[in-house]
Amino acid sequence: MIGICLLILLTTTLGGTSKVHIISQSGLHYIQYGKEISLNCSFLSPDEATTTWFRHAPGEKPLLIASAYHYIPAVYYNGFDKTGRFKVLKEKNSFNLRISNAEPSDSATYYCSVAYYTDIALADWTVLILKGSSSSLSAVLQPPVSDAVELGGDTTLQCSILTDVSAGDHSVYWFRHGSGESHPGIIYTHGNRSDECKKSSETDSPTQSCVYKLPKRNLSLSDAGTYYCAVLICGEIIFGNGTKLDFEEKCALDPTIVVLVVSNIIALSVALFMCRKHSSHHKDAAEAHAYQ
Numbered sequence: 001m002i003g004i005c006l007l008i009l010l011t012t013t014l015g016g017t018s019k020v021h022i023i024s025q026s027g028l029h030y031i032q033y034g035k036e037i038s039l040n041c042s043f044l045s046p047d048e049a050t051t052t053w054f055r056h057a058p059g060e061k062p063l064l065i066a067s068a069y070h071y072i073p074a075v076y077y078n079g080f081d082k083t084g085r086f087k088v089l090k091e092k093n094s095f096n097l098r099i100s101n102a103e104p105s106d107s108a109t110y111y112c113s114v115a116y117y118t119d120i121a122l123a124d125w126t127v128l129i130l131k132g133s134s135s136s137l138s139a140v141l142q143p144p145v146s147d148a149v150e151l152g153g154d155t156t157l158q159c160s161i162l163t164d165v166s167a168g169d170h171s172v173y174w175f176r177h178g179s180g181e182s183h184p185g186i187i188y189t190h191g192n193r194s195d196e197c198k199k200s201s202e203t204d205s206p207t208q209s210c211v212y213k214l215p216k217r218n219l220s221l222s223d224a225g226t227y228y229c230a231v232l233i234c235g236e237i238i239f240g241n242g243t244k245l246d247f248e249e250k251c252a253l254d255p256t257i258v259v260l261v262v263s264n265i266i267a268l269s270v271a272l273f274m275c276r277k278h279s280s281h282h283k284d285a286a287e288a289h290a291y292q
Helices: 002-013 255-291
Strands: 027-032 037-039 050-056 063-069 086-091 094-099 108-116 119-130 137-141 155-164 170-177 185-193 197-199 207-216 225-233 236-239 243-245
Touching: 027 037, 037 119, 050 094, 063 086, 063 094, 094 108, 137 225, 137 236, 155 170, 155 225, 155 243, 170 207
Parallel strands: 027 119
Antiparallel strands: 037 094, 050 063, 050 108, 086 094, 108 119, 137 155, 155 207, 170 185, 170 225, 197 207, 225 236, 225 243
């Protein structure tokens, strides 16, 4: 995570005109179980640029998949070349990743980075692996709007699912779609679990109810948006309708307005004082002239 954060920090703080640009569009990909994952990273950069692929699964640290420099063959890391499923193809202006025979463990966010000295470009793709179709999942329920919250406050978003008792474990993902963003970004997963579930109170009912919560602390404007709960079970993924998180508007005075009002009051007070002083001076002068 530190490596990716460093890349982002360098990208946003170094300034100047960058010599590297990734022209591929990031996005959210749904891949059927057993199919091939194709992630294409096309870019514009000098020939001597270094290109890398990372994988970041929710709840795990980012892992470097492979890197390539100039025309030197790509180097693999963290055992990604051992299974034979991960392949990278380096060409003059592209560094593409292929993952064959997709597995559920491949669900993650994949980052492509291109670096030329201090110029760095970064793009990401979120991949979710589906295993087919299933009717084991009945519904994903979310309240349309969250409870009223204030900036700096706390809240907890909730997602309830109804599923068949025999469906087994499932994974729950949370996505946030902020205003102006092209696609939702994955922010958290509850992993493969069903320990948050309770069987229906009806003896013969085959269903169970599961409740998942996403606590949010010290909220800022960047947390605003619509939060979607998605459940992956038996190869099927179902999205909730989303919960919109907005902030209460406080009746607070703008500091700029306060400064302007105070400065105007001071200026008016000074003007009145000067007028009174000027008037008093003339009055004293007139009285002195009358006694002469």
